[in-house]
Ligand SMILES: Nc1ncnc2c1ncn2[C@@H]1O[C@H](COP(=O)(O)OP(=O)(O)OP(=O)(O)O)[C@@H](O)[C@H]1O
């Protein structure tokens with residue numbers, strides 16, 4: 145087990161900066177989720193830890209050792225890929241055993257370890273099968289087994305669940321969390337699925353275009369996003385972001401105004417342009433609401449309802465309600481009430497203005 149650190153790590157491919165001065169420390173035993181849209185540099189960051197990609201600049205350390213020039217085999221990390229990368233001609237047992245053989249471990253010890261790991265992951269009955277005779281979920285468990293059998297210092301997982309159907313994904317992600325917790329092995333888990341990130345990580349690191357945006361525990365990230373990118377990326381539906389003008393404790397927006405619980409420090413004199421953010425669950429349709437809107441679409445999802453509205457300037461506002469007492473008609477003019485305790489305010493450059501929410 146070991147701490148992993150990125151110290152000003154940069155990776156360039158010609159003109160493309162895939163990872164841009166990444167600065168982050170992952171303490172021993174943590175499950176860190178690396179989250180971000182396609183192409184933001186997640187896989188590149190992981191491959192640099194594994195030693196499959198050279199750094200352009202900076203240092204990566206594993207357990208206090210700078211590993212920039214250390215051979216992948218010597219790094220003591222195990223990587224699990226989206227495409228399971230199993231050997232098709234080998235049985236499950238032989239696939240799992242493979243890294244132990246490479247290490248020259250003796251036969252009796254190998255068999256013992258394979259059985260232990262197979263039991264942990266519920267693969268006992270499948271040991272004699274070939275990968276082609278397994279379901280996707282079973283194959284993924286074999287890939288996990290092959291990673292953990294080596295008892296590495298660090299696990300690197302690159303979207304390992306993306307080929308599984310929704311039910312299996314939920315099940316397997318719980319299995320991975322439990323397993324990681326039991327083994328206590330430092331893990332970097334890459335995904336672009338924010339629900340996966342919210343449910344799995346001790347902390348989540350959000351990246352966009354190679355740049356780390358914020359790293360924090362899931363709830364902190366949700367409650368206090370550092371900028372509009374993180375605010376919009378987490379949550380489903382995402383946070384509503386509206387152009388506005390902040391004046392004291394009130395933000396003027398198209399069709400009305402949004403009141404803040406308290407003034408934003410440093411922005412309490414004169415009006416200034418801001419982006420105001422409110423999560424759909426902090427809005428409700430209410431005749432006494434302070435923002436006028438028109439109903440564009442009503443999505444009934446069973447336990448909750450999303451009312452998609454439009455403001456007079458064309459901006460969209462999604463209201464999320466537990467259940468609709470009365471389904472609003474399409475095209476109806478409504479008023480939206482905002483929970484003033486839960487309003488986020490971002491400056492012109494998209495950065496959160498401190499003090500804008502609890
Ligand atoms: N070998 C390469 N040569 C040139 N550019 C590359 C190479 N590998 C990655 N890139 C570029 O680096 C950027 C980051 O890619 P990366 O694969 O790390 O993204 P990602 O976050 O893993 O995306 P996804 O969610 O789609 O897997 C992208 O713009 C990609 O096109």
Ligand SMILES: [Mg+2]
Pocket residue numbers: 186187188302
């Ligand atoms: Mg990737």
